Amino acid sequence: MAGMSGKRLQKELAKIQGVLPPGITLVSAPDLQTWHMDLRILDNPLYPPHDHYRLKFSFSKNYPIEAPEVVFLRLTTDPRRDIPIHPHIYSNGIICLDLLDAQGWSPVHNVESICISIQSMLASNTKDERPPGDAEFVRSNRARPRDINFLYHDPSV
Amino acid sequence: MTLRGMRRLEARRQMEESNFLLSKARSQNLNPPVDFRLLDYVTAYDDNLMCAICRCPFVDPVVLAECDHYFCRDCIRQSWGSTYSPSGPRGDCPQCRTPARLGTRSATSKILVNILDDLLVKCPKHEEGCPVSVKRGEVEDHMNIYCGYAYQECAGERCELPVRRKDADQGCLHFGVSCFDCHETMQKSTLENHWRSECAVRRVTCPRCNMHVLSKDLDSHNSETCEAVSIPCPGASIGCTSRSKRSQAQTHAKSCTFAKLAPVISSQKSRMDEQEAAQKLLSRKLEVLETGFGVMQGILYPKVSVEADDLAADESRIPFLDNSASERTLPPHHPRMFSGDSSGNALSPFDFPVPPTSRPSSAAPGVARRASPIGLPPSESAAALRQHDPIEAYNTNYDLASPGLPPPSTSGGPYVSPLHHLLSMHESLRDEMSRVNSALQELDGRHSMQTLNENLRTREEISYLGAQLAGLSRQVHWLTSTQLQRQSRSATPSAVAGSSSEMAGTSVEAAVNAVSTAATALRGAARMVSVGQGQSSSGSHGPMRRENSAEGRTKL
Numbered sequence: 001m002a003g004m005s006g007k008r009l010q011k012e013l014a015k016i017q018g019v020l021p022p023g024i025t026l027v028s029a030p031d032l033q034t035w036h037m038d039l040r041i042l043d044n045p046l047y048p049p050h051d052h053y054r055l056k057f058s059f060s061k062n063y064p065i066e067a068p069e070v071v072f073l074r075l076t077t078d079p080r081r082d083i084p085i086h087p088h089i090y091s092n093g094i095i096c097l098d099l100l101d102a103q104g105w106s107p108v109h110n111v112e113s114i115c116i117s118i119q120s121m122l123a124s125n126t127k128d129e130r131p132p133g134d135a136e137f138v139r140s141n142r143a144r145p146r147d148i149n150f151l152y153h154d155p156s157v
Numbered sequence: 158m159t160l161r162g163m164r165r166l167e168a169r170r171q172m173e174e175s176n177f178l179l180s181k182a183r184s185q186n187l188n189p190p191v192d193f194r195l196l197d198y199v200t201a202y203d204d205n206l207m208c209a210i211c212r213c214p215f216v217d218p219v220v221l222a223e224c225d226h227y228f229c230r231d232c233i234r235q236s237w238g239s240t241y242s243p244s245g246p247r248g249d250c251p252q253c254r255t256p257a258r259l260g261t262r263s264a265t266s267k268i269l270v271n272i273l274d275d276l277l278v279k280c281p282k283h284e285e286g287c288p289v290s291v292k293r294g295e296v297e298d299h300m301n302i303y304c305g306y307a308y309q310e311c312a313g314e315r316c317e318l319p320v321r322r323k324d325a326d327q328g329c330l331h332f333g334v335s336c337f338d339c340h341e342t343m344q345k346s347t348l349e350n351h352w353r354s355e356c357a358v359r360r361v362t363c364p365r366c367n368m369h370v371l372s373k374d375l376d377s378h379n380s381e382t383c384e385a386v387s388i389p390c391p392g393a394s395i396g397c398t399s400r401s402k403r404s405q406a407q408t409h410a411k412s413c414t415f416a417k418l419a420p421v422i423s424s425q426k427s428r429m430d431e432q433e434a435a436q437k438l439l440s441r442k443l444e445v446l447e448t449g450f451g452v453m454q455g456i457l458y459p460k461v462s463v464e465a466d467d468l469a470a471d472e473s474r475i476p477f478l479d480n481s482a483s484e485r486t487l488p489p490h491h492p493r494m495f496s497g498d499s500s501g502n503a504l505s506p507f508d509f510p511v512p513p514t515s516r517p518s519s520a521a522p523g524v525a526r527r528a529s530p531i532g533l534p535p536s537e538s539a540a541a542l543r544q545h546d547p548i549e550a551y552n553t554n555y556d557l558a559s560p561g562l563p564p565p566s567t568s569g570g571p572y573v574s575p576l577h578h579l580l581s582m583h584e585s586l587r588d589e590m591s592r593v594n595s596a597l598q599e600l601d602g603r604h605s606m607q608t609l610n611e612n613l614r615t616r617e618e619i620s621y622l623g624a625q626l627a628g629l630s631r632q633v634h635w636l637t638s639t640q641l642q643r644q645s646r647s648a649t650p651s652a653v654a655g656s657s658s659e660m661a662g663t664s665v666e667a668a669v670n671a672v673s674t675a676a677t678a679l680r681g682a683a684r685m686v687s688v689g690q691g692q693s694s695s696g697s698h699g700p701m702r703r704e705n706s707a708e709g710r711t712k713l
């Protein structure tokens with residue numbers, strides 16, 4: 001099983017080092033467990049096109065049967081990265097996206113398709129706000145993203 | 158007969174399977190079963206042969222009867238892990254989310270299985286040194302029977318430890334030795350592997366260049382640094398067929414035109430690929446925009462053809478349109494937007510509020526075909542028409558009718574797919590529609606206010622005229638009565654006086670007549686105003702109205 005995960009990630013990495021859709025770049029993949037990707041939103045005044053956002057992917061040995069853990073990172077040193085404002089992204093970087101939880105995940109998804117989904121989720125956003133109860137959540141949450149049961153309060157976004 | 162035959166077949170199949178499982182179990186002790194999804198493929202394979210879950214060519218492919226998607230048997234079982242039910246594996250298709258169950262084995266096409274089995278793979282032990290490439294269908298045989306690097310039981314007496322097949326005839330190798338170079342102790346059977354990949358001291362002589370290299374680096378030496386290995390010219394990709402020893406490659410490259418051009422050409426090529434990808438994206442966007450534009454025009458056209466005659470006949474609307482347009486501070490090119498369409502008719506914004514259902518729907522596809530400017534196939538335009546529901550599409554008219562509002566932001570950056578693009582365009586059109594709707598309501602309110610004001614003013618004028626008339630008739634009465642008194646006083650004295658009084662009488666009569674004519678004219682005017690009041694919503698064009706509308710418009 002671990003073998004399959006590694007093999008698939010190797011293949012994805014080889015593909016990702018080739019051509020990627022505009023606005024998505026691979027920053028580093030030091031091992032096959034953790035990847036860093038940079039995201040740029042090209043089409044939304046809420047996110048200036050020159051701002052990059054850093055995504056961190058963590059793969060379990062059950063990938064792709066199990067979804068990877070995907071969060072935004074805040075970097076305070078150069079290069080600076082912030083966490084995009086979105087009603088489904090908490091200020092600690094946790095993303096509330098049905099694709100990434102156990103019910104919504106499908107093993108046919110991959111790093112590229114996840115990046116595209118997050119990118120289009122941001123591109124279609126019109127609200128300059130955090131999810132309701134963000135401060136409370138960020139203060140109290142100690143669970144890993146995959147163990148959180150999000151309520152998809154607004155499936156249209 | 159057939160039933161018995163079936164049973165016999167079934168029995169044989171079961172026996173074969175159990176035999177196979179037995180032999181597999183025996184060899185598993187020493188060699189773990191080959192996981193086909195971990196094999197390295199020698200040749201490139203078609204993407205259609207790739208399982209969407211493990212991204213390898215299918216291993217034991219199964220097809221989901223409900224949606225025809227193929228997966229490896231193990232892949233689909235693993236992804237359905239938690240939803241395994243007694244009636245067989247079932248779950249949602251990972252690709253299309255159709256609830257499905259596993260199809261029968263016979264459902265997968267034999268051709269597919271044969272193609273998959275013919276793919277060339279490297280021996281699973283290639284990292285340990287086996288150089289063999291075999292067809293995928295024969296990998297297990299290779300491992301179980303031929304591969305020199307697979308393990309088997311040691312031939313030594315009372316020794317049951319595993320040994321590589323190629324070393325089996327050297328007798329039992331399970332005795333301790335130590336590496337000549339690093340003095341690490343190990344079993345003889347693992348010494349070779351130690352040299353191959355671990356020993357940090359042992360050096361061997363390269364058979365080609367006679368250089369001493371670390372034994373574990375020999376592979377990379379051969380492929381990367383060995384001076385004696387001949388490598389192709391750097392310009393090989395653009396035509397140089399020369400191969401030279403690595404040591405002489407530099408000298409060749411200096412004189413080879415191909416080699417000099419290669420980096421330039423490859424950078425050009427990558428730039429061209431980039432441009433091509435960008436262009437593809439743009440043409441995709443253009444196509445979507447054109448389709449959207451075609452839809453808009455398609456809805457614009459039928460109304461133009463229906464109302465063209467009315468509009469052309471009714472000239473009084475055009476100044477009205479110009480006026481209202483300038484007062485809403487529209488850009489000067491506004492009228493040109495209408496003259497741009499082929500019928501050349503000016504369209505007043507007031508001509509649009511026809512209920513969408515009244516649009517002849519049968520005319521739409523034909524019009525869309527006419528409207529799509531750059532040879533879009535009609536089926537595509539029609540499909541695009543279907544994608545917009547009529548109400549949304551209908552409202553796109555307002556974009557053209559009121560260009561003073563910001564244009565819809567559909568011309569933005571790249572979209573992930575045309576669907577995304579259409580969705581966002583749909584959203585912006587919806588916004589536009591609500592804006593235009595409210596603008597229209599406001600306009601309607603102003604219009605009725607204007608009518609009201611006009612009527613008010615007319616009524617005031619009439620009452621003023623009436624008051625004047627009353628005053629006039631009072632004066633006439635007074636004149637008549639004084640005249641009559643004077644007449645009766647001087648009736649007898651003289652004929653001259655009588656004739657003069659007669660003259661006065663006729664003049665008074667003429668005055669009375671004039672007053673009554675004025676009264677009739679006033680009544681006529683009053684009637685006209687009341688008629689105008691009744692018709693004002695549909696727009697009357699009597700002289701009165703035209704006179705007053707100049708004032709009314711300044712208020713609008």
Ligand SMILES: [Zn+2]
Nearest residue numbers: 208211229232
């Ligand atoms: Zn698979």
Ligand SMILES: [Zn+2]
Nearest residue numbers: 224226250253
């Ligand atoms: Zn399916």
Ligand SMILES: [Zn+2]
Nearest residue numbers: 280287289304
């Ligand atoms: Zn082999």
Ligand SMILES: [Zn+2]
Nearest residue numbers: 311316329331
């Ligand atoms: Zn032995």
Ligand SMILES: [Zn+2]
Nearest residue numbers: 336338339356
């Ligand atoms: Zn050694």
Ligand SMILES: [Zn+2]
Nearest residue numbers: 363365366383
């Ligand atoms: Zn050498």
Ligand SMILES: [Zn+2]
Nearest residue numbers: 390397399413
């Ligand atoms: Zn050359």
